[in-house]
Amino acid sequence: MTGLLTDFRRIRELLALSRWRMTISIGWGVLALGSGLGLAALAAWLIARAWQMPPVLDLSIAVVTVRALGISRGLCRYLERLATHDVALRATSTARTTTYRALAGADIWRPRRGTTFGVDEPPTAGSGAGDAARHGDPTQLRRGDLLGRVMGDIDDLGAVVVRAFVPIAVAVILALFAVGLLLPISVPAAAILAASLVVAGVIAPWLSALAAREAELAVRSDRTEFTAAALTVLDHAPELRVAGRLDAALSTATVAGQRAVAAEDRAASRSAWAAAATPLSIGVSVLGSLLIGIVLYGTGPAVTTLGFQTVEPGGISPMALTVMVLLPLSAFEAVAVLPAAAQALTNGRAALRRINRLEQGESESPRMDLVKLPEGNRIAVTGPSGAGKTTLLMAWAGLFDTPRPGVTFFAEDAHIFGTTVLENLRVARGDITSDEAVRALRAVGAGPWLDALPDGVDTELIGGAAAVSGGQRRRILLARALLSPARVLLLDEPTEHLEAEAGTDLLRRLLDESSGLVAPGRIVVVVTHQLPADHRADALVRVAADGHSSVERFIPA
Structure with a gap:
């Protein structure tokens, strides 16, 4: 947890995020999804109330409000996208400027050795050949790693704003609001909704983060080792054959490829469970609310509470039953994006670590010791x-x-x-x-x-x-x-x-x-x-x- 908070602070500092602009983005997001949540609750109430055939004037305010919420939802969503992308683009521009300045003074331009294996020492299983791409020579750092870190990694940090920071804040606020809205109607239903939101908003993102980390490790380690081993075979097959090491090199590439596929399969499995968590949570919440509503419906004298005609003791009216059943369908809209937010956050933290190493001029390998051209023509x-x-x-x-x-x-x-x-x-x-x-x-x-x-x-x-x-x-x-x-x-x-x-x-x-x-x-x-x-x-x-x-x-x- 401490590391996560530290990374949060470091990302915020590197991106120079404006708290005011972030607050505006979160506010528009809350209004957008809040409009959807209010629309679901009010529409459910309106449908049930209209079934009782009251005077039309009793429904006029609700009808107008439903239309207003339908319009405001799309409008606020558009404004939230504008505000969030404005923050993200400003932040990535700032981060690139900061990184360029750090690179200008960093000690990464001096020659350093690599550890890629070749003909004289072909890779073997477990030999660490996969370090080739991570510990490559500076030419690879300048051409590949440097471009990737300055462009792709900073883009990943910008994506954290759009796909993680704002959605997480909006989801927390809307989840509390949805549970609070359901609480006066039925405490057990609110408890079921809260538990389901925790599953969809915490456990599913956790599984998604594990999947993202597994996929990153598969690409960074196993897949990279397979690529290094395969390139060794392709580049030096004749020499390896003469040395009697071609079969061993091929076996190394094959084993590395199998490990990469297995790691990617494990990551895909966790992603599948994360994707299934949200619809399962919605089903449990709706079914639980429906069963509770069936038990409570129509018992006791009618009493109006917070605009809902409830029934005491413990009973509920048709309007409250409808709201209690349909509200969870909209409540999960805010947490449905959290698995993707967790993946974006995991990728962003990995990008942050790479950028930190680059800015500090750290090298994964020692410098070469020969810097002067020897004598001779x-x-x-x-x-x-x-x-x-x-x-x-x-x-x-x-x-x-x-x-x-x-x-x-x-x-x-x-x-x-x-x-x-x-x-x-x-x-x-x-x-x-x-x-x-x-x-x-x-x-x-x-x-x-x-x-x-x-x-x-x-x-x-x-x-x-x-x-x-x-x-x-x-x-x-x-x-x-x-x-x-x-x-x-x-x-x-x-x-x-x-x-x-x-x-x-x-x-x-x-x-x-x-x-x-x-x-x-x-x-x-x-x-x-x-x-x-x-x-x-x-x-x-x-x-x-x-x-x-x-x-x-x-x-x-």
Whole structure:
């Protein structure tokens, strides 16, 4: 309970909720559902009273009031939606501004290691491979987590206002009002209504919150572990097969997927019970009121109490019986939305925890220990997938603080534009000529592919990357790197998806300063999983799975 209240306060502070605006939203919500509740009670009284065929003037005020309540219900609902969404949109805008400011000063832009498992250490059941998405490298934090937390998580907090705070406050007020309205007619019926409202308004939301938490854990843990394991198999199936670990990796993915499905089924079961609680509570309340009304109906002398013709001792009139039976049908309208409110609140609290960690600059993993580029003109970087090799290159390029002049990072997933081959190479340098482009493409082994193009380097790659194979794409990106004016080339997996022999030969030439592929005065840093044994690199950086790095230097023969 203490944690829940703390989260309430933190959400209110982060969203900078205006108490006055929230009060207005709650007030319109109470008027909207209160109109419905009053309409149900008054309409029931009017129907029963009309059955007694009194003078028309005795019913005129009730008729006009019923019409007024019918109109005010829709009008107040519209005004409540306007007021509530105004509060929510203002709050999310404020929260984004606050989060952006916190991010600007947070210590999350420095490289940190990841713990995603790869070829050198494939995931095993129970190994924690599902932590990959939660403990990924900063590139994943910046591209995925950061966008998700600033956009999706803050939207979840805004939804708490619309789907949780206001509906919960309105439900509490209307539930008390409904029980109080029924109390003068029959204490037992009011008690049954109160108990049914507790079931629908407390137990059902609790089950719904459990379902939401179960679903969140399934997605965050089991489903994430399945995704990580499946990607490991898809990305490194040949290496895993050679190492004799493919079956184990497939088994890990299968087990993780089964756990995710089982967790989602448990969450769906709790959601089903939560959804069933409200109609069951309505049925119990109406049936209980009806049975009590049958027992009490028509006994004792007629007495008028609070506008209802009741019968003493303990009896009730036809109007009171009708109100007592029909009132619960409208009373549950306020609590029917509480299971969804509980889910929204659970999601909002989870979003709040993620935003808090992000704003405080917390990291789930320690920083890498190698921040300076080793000496040498040809440097190879190796290590298991997810150890932080790409992050290391990005750090050397200054992408986490200030970009370094003359140092360019070439990502393995760099974009191929839907334009000519020549224009795709001019991304690196705008004055590249056709002859330079042809020489660079032939140097990286793309000559046969280039000869097969109808217009050579002027051929349009319609669809961008979809117009070329994975190997052709890598050769284009490598040619782009060779043509760039940068003195230091940081290449991320430049030979991935190439044929084994061709990729090894190209990697060997990249790491050999005398090969002529790259000018001797330039520095080349290559991240690779397939370092040739006879490479000519000046230094080898080994990045361990725990993020620690070591440098091995080579003395030319």
